[in-house]
Amino acid sequence: xxxxxxxxxxxxxxxxxxxxxxxxxxxxxxxxxxxxxxxxxxxxxxxxxxxxxxxxxxxxxxxxxxxxxxxxxxxxxxxxxxxxxxxxxxxxxxxxxxxxxxxxxxxxxxxxxxxxxxxxxxxxxxxxxxxxxxxxxxxxxxxxxxxxxxxxxxxxxxxxxxxxxxxxxxxxxxxxxxxxxxxxxxxxxxxxxxxxxxxxxxxxxxxxxxxxxxxxxxxxxxxxxxxxxxxxxxxxxxxxxxxxxxxxxxxxxxxxxxxxxxxxxxxxxxxxxxxxxxxxxxxxxxxxxxxxxxxxxxxxxxxxxxxxxxxxxxxxxxxxxxxxxxxxxxxxxxxxxxxxxxxxxxxxxxxxxxxxxxxxxxxxxxxxxxxxxxxxxxxxxxxxxxxxxxxxxxxxxxxxxxxxxxxxxxxxxxxxxxxxxxxxxxxxxxxxxxxxxxxxxxxxxxxxxxxxxxxxxxxxxxxxxxxxx
Ligand code: GLU
Numbered sequence: 001x002x003x004x005x006x007x008x009x010x011x012x013x014x015x016x017x018x019x020x021x022x023x024x025x026x027x028x029x030x031x032x033x034x035x036x037x038x039x040x041x042x043x044x045x046x047x048x049x050x051x052x053x054x055x056x057x058x059x060x061x062x063x064x065x066x067x068x069x070x071x072x073x074x075x076x077x078x079x080x081x082x083x084x085x086x087x088x089x090x091x092x093x094x095x096x097x098x099x100x101x102x103x104x105x106x107x108x109x110x111x112x113x114x115x116x117x118x119x120x121x122x123x124x125x126x127x128x129x130x131x132x133x134x135x136x137x138x139x140x141x142x143x144x145x146x147x148x149x150x151x152x153x154x155x156x157x158x159x160x161x162x163x164x165x166x167x168x169x170x171x172x173x174x175x176x177x178x179x180x181x182x183x184x185x186x187x188x189x190x191x192x193x194x195x196x197x198x199x200x201x202x203x204x205x206x207x208x209x210x211x212x213x214x215x216x217x218x219x220x221x222x223x224x225x226x227x228x229x230x231x232x233x234x235x236x237x238x239x240x241x242x243x244x245x246x247x248x249x250x251x252x253x254x255x256x257x258x259x260x261x262x263x264x265x266x267x268x269x270x271x272x273x274x275x276x277x278x279x280x281x282x283x284x285x286x287x288x289x290x291x292x293x294x295x296x297x298x299x300x301x302x303x304x305x306x307x308x309x310x311x312x313x314x315x316x317x318x319x320x321x322x323x324x325x326x327x328x329x330x331x332x333x334x335x336x337x338x339x340x341x342x343x344x345x346x347x348x349x350x351x352x353x354x355x356x357x358x359x360x361x362x363x364x365x366x367x368x369x370x371x372x373x374x375x376x377x378x379x380x381x382x383x384x385x386x387x388x389x390x391x392x393x394x395x396x397x398x399x400x401x402x403x404x405x406x407x408x409x410x411x412x413x414x415x416x417x418x419x420x421x422x423x424x425x426x427x428x429x430x431x432x433x434x435x436x437x438x439x440x441x442x443x444x445x446x447x448x449x450x451x452x453x454x455x456x457x458x459x460x461x462x463x464x465x466x467x468x469x
Contacts (some may be wrong), residue, residue, distance in 0.1 A: 001034030005191045006184065008077075010042045011053035013239030015060035017294065018195060018225040018233060021259040025222055026193045027066050028260075028282050037066070037419045038187050039073035043083075060242045063412075064256050078458055079218045080183055084174035087182045087212060088135055088167055097167060098122060099133040116162030135168040137208065145203040146197040149219040150191075150284050150458075157203035166205055177201055177322035178410045182210045184217060193284065220284050223263045232288060233294055240304070246327050249322060249358025250299070254306035258299045262292035274307055304356035315352045316345060319361045332362050343368050346451045364443055373438035373460055383434040389468040391421060391431055396461050405454040407446035435464030 007023040009015070030037040041057065043049045054074075062068055091097040100122035108114050110121065118136065127133060140159040149157045167178040174182075184192060199221045209216035225233045245255060257272060266273050266281045278432050310318065323339060325331025332339075344365060351364045367373050394417045400407050411425075418428030433445050436457055442448065449457050 003030060003033035003190050003192060004038060004188050004279065005030045005035060005134075005193055006040050007039040007042045007066075007188060008180065008194070009057050010045065010048075011043065011050065012048040012363055013053060013235060014239050014243055015057055016233070016235070017242055017245070017259065018240070019226065020242045021262050022193060022195055022222055023061060023066055024156050024256055024259055025220075025282075025284065025287075027071075029191065029193060029220075029284055030277055031279060032282070035190075037071040038075065038189065038463050039071050040077060040183060040187065042077045042176070042180065042183075043075075043108070044077050044176070056243065060246075063246055063252050064242070064259075065252060066152050066362075070375055073189065077179055077182070077183055080179070080186060081174075083186055084179045084182050084353060085168075085172070088174050088178060091167065091208075091211055092129075092135060094211070095138070096409060097135050097137050098125075098164075098174065099127040099129055100136050100164075101127065101130075101133045102337045106299050114408065118165070120164055123164065131357040132164045132170040134170050134243065136164040136430070137204070137211070139164055139234075144426060146200050147206060148218050149202075149357065150193075150200075150218060151223075151287050151289050152221055155202075156198070159203075160205075160257075162203055162207070167208070173452075177204055178208060178376050181205050181212070185209070185212065185214050189217055189252075190218065192224060192345075193218045195288075196221045196224045207465070220287075221289075221293045222287055225262055229387070230293075233292075235383045238294075239296065243328070245299075247359070249355075249360065250303050251306045251358075252304040257310060258302050262294065263288045272302060300356045307355060308353055310352070316348050319344075319348070319358055322359050322361050324361075329359075332369075335376060338369045340369065343451050347443055347447065350447055352438040354443065363439070365443070367437035367439075367448070372463075373436060375434070376440075379434050379438065379440040383430040383440055383466075384468060387421065387423075389465060391417065391428060392435065392461055392465045392468070394420070395432055396458060396465065397455050399454075399461070402454075405450060407444075407450045410449050413444040429465070432461065435461045444469065 005026045007026050009019050027037050029035070039061070041054050043054065056076065057143065058068060079135070088097065100118075102118070102121055107118055107121070111119050112451060122136070123138065123392070139162045143159050145157045145159055145162070147157070149155060165177065166175055168174045202219055206216045226369055227233055227238050231237070237240070239245070246252070253275065256275065257278065260278050261271060264287050265271065266277055307315065321327070321329050323332060323344070324336065347365055347368065355361055355364060395414055399410065400412045400416050402413060414428050414432065415425050418425055421428070429445050430440060431441065434440060436452065437448065
């Protein structure tokens with residue numbers, strides 16, 4: 001039997017990091033089993049779906065390493081409406097489903113509770129099809145439904161506690177539960193690896209597989225992803241969109257490594273490992289069923305390590321979208337013609353060791369390309385205290401007299417200027433740094449001054465001095 005797994009997102013919003021995690025787990029499982037990964041877009045909720053979300057899913061998958069053309073699909077659930085309706089009809093014809101026209105209020109009035117499920121009122125009333133009549137599945141009165149789950153063992157559900165659930169609405173349209181099962185059948189899916197949120201649906205869905213006479217798949221419900229307060233990651237509260245991480249400058253390699261650690265770890269106390277190791281060592285059955293904490297701080301640290309591990313040319317190439325403002329990434333504060341690739345290449349190795357996400361490249365190097373430094377007023381106030389004017393005067397004079405404008409000479413010069421005033425180098429640097437870069441923190445100052453060049457550096461120092469008058 002060939003293993004066939006599927007990833008079945010609904011195109012109703014940005015691509016959730018939890019979805020990316022499930023997609024990767026499916027992808028690796030298929031690869032390990034010599035199986036097939038199927039992409040199915042569950043687009044039947046016409047009111048909430050937008051075509052651009054589908055494109056977003058495809059490009060987010062591409063980015064994370066599940067590339068178009070290397071999997072089966074995408075199939076679109078909406079193209080299988082005929083199959084969904086036929087299955088509903090078969091269940092009705094076989095007596096496994098019946099029509100019901102109870103309103104929610106009527107059920108509540110009878111059961112006395114809005115929490116109790118449907119009470120089976122129409123089970124044996126023989127109501128035929130008709131406008132406004134929902135089709136309900138007749139769940140067995142006895143027995144148990146045992147779900148075989150690679151992560152959770154064998155969750156077991158008593159059938160008598162499962163209500164006669166709706167499989168097609170009053171307008172005849174099949175509901176998600178049924179459509180999802182019929183598609184999995186049509187596509188020959190053998191293993192359903194999906195988010196834990198769907199576990200409550202699983203006994204109902206397995207009953208549908210049984211009633212339709214097809215052997216149910218093996219299930220694997222992967223743990224819910226939570227924030228630091230142990231709340232399920234939500235798009236209203238948390239940063240959940242894979243695209244947001246991509247645009248902030250997370251590397252796909254770091255992201256997918258981190259996502260695979262949600263509920264699982266490679267051997268030997270390692271966390272940062274090559275993708276090939278994950279592909280080899282990952283075991284679905286080893287995934288911890290408890291909620292997995294999505295730790296953004298840890299992800300940032302991870303990303304920093306991945307950035308530092310890049311060959312510098314790759315780092316320079318990876319920065320390009322932020323240096324130019326490509327696609328959904330905001331343009332930098334300089335004009336394209338102000339950018340100087342050689343100057344950037346000169347400071348890139350210094351920046352590479354200091355940033356955790358690629359978007360941070362911009363505030364680190366903007367001083368090289370903008371005409372005037374973008375002065376951060378808080379930084380200015382902090383650096384330009386008592387004695388700053390005198391220090392700048394002395395630094396300007398000493399720098400101006402330098403024969404060679406290089407980092408080492410600049411450093412020893414400022415060291416001497418500071419020492420004359422009883423200042424350590426760190427203190428002496430602050431006004432110079434703010435005058436030249438606009439900020440109190442950034443790349444090493446003397447290398448920055450060297451790359452900026454004598455003329456521009458002195459002009460900025462003089463302008464700052466004038467401002468202090
Ligand atoms: N379309 C469903 C979702 O996005 C997927 C359900 C499933 O994987 O079975 O949550």
